[in-house]
Amino acid sequence: MKKVPYRHSISKVLGVSLIVFLLFSVSIFAQDGGSAEGASAEVADSGDSSGDPAKGKALFNQNCAACHSLTRKMTGPALANVESRLSDDEGLDREWLYNWIKNSPGLIASGDAYANKVYSEYNQAAMTPFPTLSNEDIDNILAYTAAPPKTAAPAAAAAGEASGSGSGSSGDGVSNELVLGALALVFALLVVMLFLVNKTLRRIAEANGVDLSQEESAKRLPLWKAFAKNQFLVLVTVVFLLLGSAYFAYGWMMQVGVDQGYAPVQPIHYSHRIHAGDNKIECKYCHSSARVSKTSGIPSLNVCMNCHKSIYQVADETLEEGKREYGIDYNKEIKKLYAAVGWDEENQKYTGESQPVKWVRIHNLPDFAYFNHSQHVSVAGIECQQCHGPVEEMEVMYQYSPLTMGWCVNCHRETDIKVEGNAYYEKIHAELSKKYGVDKLTAAQMGGLECGKCHY
Numbered sequence: 180m181k182k183v184p185y186r187h188s189i190s191k192v193l194g195v196s197l198i199v200f201l202l203f204s205v206s207i208f209a210q211d212g213g214s215a216e217g218a219s220a221e222v223a224d225s226g227d228s229s230g231d232p233a234k235g236k237a238l239f240n241q242n243c244a245a246c247h248s249l250t251r252k253m254t255g256p257a258l259a260n261v262e263s264r265l266s267d268d269e270g271l272d273r274e275w276l277y278n279w280i281k282n283s284p285g286l287i288a289s290g291d292a293y294a295n296k297v298y299s300e301y302n303q304a305a306m307t308p309f310p311t312l313s314n315e316d317i318d319n320i321l322a323y324t325a326a327p328p329k330t331a332a333p334a335a336a337a338a339g340e341a342s343g344s345g346s347g348s349s350g351d352g353v354s355n356e357l358v359l360g361a362l363a364l365v366f367a368l369l370v371v372m373l374f375l376v377n378k379t380l381r382r383i384a385e386a387n388g389v390d391l392s393q394e395e396s397a398k399r400l401p402l403w404k405a406f407a408k409n410q411f412l413v414l415v416t417v418v419f420l421l422l423g424s425a426y427f428a429y430g431w432m433m434q435v436g437v438d439q440g441y442a443p444v445q446p447i448h449y450s451h452r453i454h455a456g457d458n459k460i461e462c463k464y465c466h467s468s469a470r471v472s473k474t475s476g477i478p479s480l481n482v483c484m485n486c487h488k489s490i491y492q493v494a495d496e497t498l499e500e501g502k503r504e505y506g507i508d509y510n511k512e513i514k515k516l517y518a519a520v521g522w523d524e525e526n527q528k529y530t531g532e533s534q535p536v537k538w539v540r541i542h543n544l545p546d547f548a549y550f551n552h553s554q555h556v557s558v559a560g561i562e563c564q565q566c567h568g569p570v571e572e573m574e575v576m577y578q579y580s581p582l583t584m585g586w587c588v589n590c591h592r593e594t595d596i597k598v599e600g601n602a603y604y605e606k607i608h609a610e611l612s613k614k615y616g617v618d619k620l621t622a623a624q625m626g627g628l629e630c631g632k633c634h635y
Contacts, residue, residue, distance in 0.1 A: 230322025442577035443539040456571035469552040480520045591627035595619040
């Protein structure tokens, strides 16, 4: 029997391909496992075993955030790693912290040296005592202060990129470059295999006396002629182009009037990140009409002056961060506020020479759509962030949600009505619950999809 020359070559290529693929698979799984082990070890090593950082964060925000930050000095000192710092620098243990947090005036009166040092440093204003906090609560707070700050991970990632690591990673910890390299190698091997198969088949044809060059020259046509003669291919291409054009045209037209992501430059820069985020100012302190009115309202400049009569400049750390990260000089923006409201900073009085501020509206519904803030904020108890996004993280305010009809309708379909403590809904809720056979009603089941609710 005549030996078939192409089998040996193809077998070699297939064997090499299989070996290379297996090697890449092993390396990928090994790296994935190592990453998982490293992550597990990191989780095991982080945090304080004697407290729950998640519970501590909630307690910190409720009791401590008004006067303390983790990373910067405010009314009180920064509290990041406070326990380890006091232990290393002052030789104080956790028991001292229990006494200080629960009864700081008593500890000061007892003559404790470090308590009196803090008392003198911070304008002889004793810290508010928290006798209701248990030792477990304080353990949780200390565990939270010992945990890495939120910004540590992004900062580390940025540092890694800057150092030239150049290795992105996919969600499971596998390097993107490694995956792409493996796919590129597999593709190259396939190309080599096809080339060898084609070469081997040509040798077989020539050995059997077939002249491929003449047949190919006789049958070969220009590409466009071959395409034009293939009516099926032409039809499929035309249909594909028509469908693609219709898809993109529809997508473009559906974006008309949708301003998601709109972030205009305002005449006076206002950082929601600093006010609502760092300083924990309640949204409705400035937008007070959201509780009782259709609109949330634009805060009067007098609301700003409630604080900025005394706050005429920001801390050096915040000022440097603003210039470095956002190109903003916060102190200059405060001067713009003083000029607009007519405040004489030197003499500490109003001049009466005010200037209008031409704020640029960001969230704007069509005139034919009715929306009432008070109905959603006061009655439904919806948080501002549900529609406006993480405002406390926005340096420049932008439109977070699309504010389209479909977006509103989906929310009405998914949101349960808040009926607890609202006598108005009791009878309606009981009747509709029987009708739909449910325990909780959505806004849609309460008539939230009726056209007249928003259009009349």
